Amino acid sequence: MKTYDWIVIGGGITGAALSYELRKKGFSVLLLEQNAIANNATRYSYGGLAYWSATTPLTRQLSTEAIARYHILSQELDADIEFRELNLLLTIPNNSDPQAIAALYTHVATPPKLLTIKEACELEPLLNPQAIAGALTVKLGHINPEKTVQAYIQAFLRAGGEIQFEQVLQILPHGVQTTTTTYHSANVVICAGGLSRQLLKSAGISIKLYFTHEEMIETPPVDVQLQTLIIPANLQRFKLEMKSTSVDELWDEPGNQIVPPILNAGAVQFVDGSVRFGQISRTLTDVNAKIDAKESEEWLRKSIGNVLPALENVAGTWHHCLVAFSNNSLPLIGAIPAFTNVHIFSGFRSPLVIVPPLAERFANFIAGAKDDIISQMSPQR
Structure with a gap:
């Protein structure tokens, strides 16, 4: 029975970026996405990167990190994400x-x-x-959101990550159940966007x-x-x-x-x-x-x-x-109380801007680095 270090649920910008960053840190990762042809929020996004709109020291720092990240992202992922200025x-x-x-x-x-x-x-x-x-x-x-997600996923796969196109039905104590099988893992992180609340609720987890x-x-x-x-x-x-x-x-x-x-x-x-x-x-x-x-x-x-x-x-x-x-403009990132092996990475107000730096930070945090920003976004805050 194969057991992954991480199962990531959701193949939009959040799940794709996080899968890639976790794999970069050496974790075995399975990315689960229910649609082979994308039909999520990233797919229909305008693609704008509103660095200019940051209003707090926290969001200004993340915006600065995002600018730096995007300037090298095409080269790192070896793909054209159509990054430009408008x-x-x-x-x-x-x-x-x-x-x-x-x-x-x-x-x-x-x-x-x-x-x-x-x-x-x-x-x-x-x-x-x-x-x-x-x-x-x-x-x-501005970026092409679809091409950016595909760039992340392809880089993730080249690095040894795995992807399956299946619908997740249930979060289990050490894995997930899909429409076809059960996958086992030490940790599960939910990046399913608007479906995250329903998925967590089905596991008896209430979250804002x-x-x-x-x-x-x-x-x-x-x-x-x-x-x-x-x-x-x-x-x-x-x-x-x-x-x-x-x-x-x-x-x-x-x-x-x-x-x-x-x-x-x-x-x-x-x-x-x-x-x-x-x-x-x-x-x-x-x-x-x-x-x-x-x-x-x-x-x-x-x-x-x-x-x-x-x-x-x-x-x-x-x-x-x-x-x-x-409920307060900051995303929810981290382990869910009383479910330490179940994590959330969702609820981003400006996902295309801050997901890349936060995915990198979260992977570093999981690998043992201290990170005050990730701590501030904990579901327990």
Whole structure:
């Protein structure tokens, strides 16, 4: 009977990066992912690396480490992850005070510059000037999230790691049960994003980890040329997270919608010319909740059409995924109380930014290094 040092559940950016870093430290690692063709939050991400938005000494340190990590990551993983720099455009609605919105960003690591309507439209010619009162702009990093995950996984496999595409049904005292077999390990770490809460609950583990249902549209390569990555300056998602976690018990009742859905109209174009735009966030407590795709797509297209009219009727495919979050903006990393061989690595607010440095730190921590940052993110905090 083969016993691994670590079983990692989930093959998005968190599971892929952590598997690679654990293997680098010499641990035997099995990565389990239920879908051979990715259908997770990483797959439908915009790919933005918002180093500029760090607000605390902790997040500023991790952002600095992330910048350094990404500058060498393609070379280390021997793959092109399409790492580049873009102009981010934070749109200010036409019924808002630009100065008041700009004031909300004075505490971030790199406060964005306030633009007039004319300046915003010069930076992004596809903008509808009637829809905005101005905008904010700042540089941000950008990657292709799918290619980055695949780069991590391929490097992990070259280093001797193993991967199986199977659905995990149950976490066991020393391993996991899948749809086909039982795998044994000294430790299990859950990186399953929006499915993490359900998976832990099935093992009798209660943890303050939540999820939203996210909806967006992806196009094939198109002739439309976006010059920037666009999102609203007044993001509603963080307010949604705070409101929806005030009563934890509501999340254990199937069929609840904790707070009304929100839509943050944004878009990005990838190197190959494809576009992703969205996005709707819903706090539905059932991971398998049915969403009216037609109604959702109509809402998405109408909203993006107000800001970027050229995208409203572009052919594309509607997608839906789950995104995990915690109740205080910091991820949950470490051993779960009373289940010392079961770990969590999930709940990242900006996973593409901070997962690479935190995966490296966690692997070092497991290998015996002291790390105050990992300790601060313990589920026992």
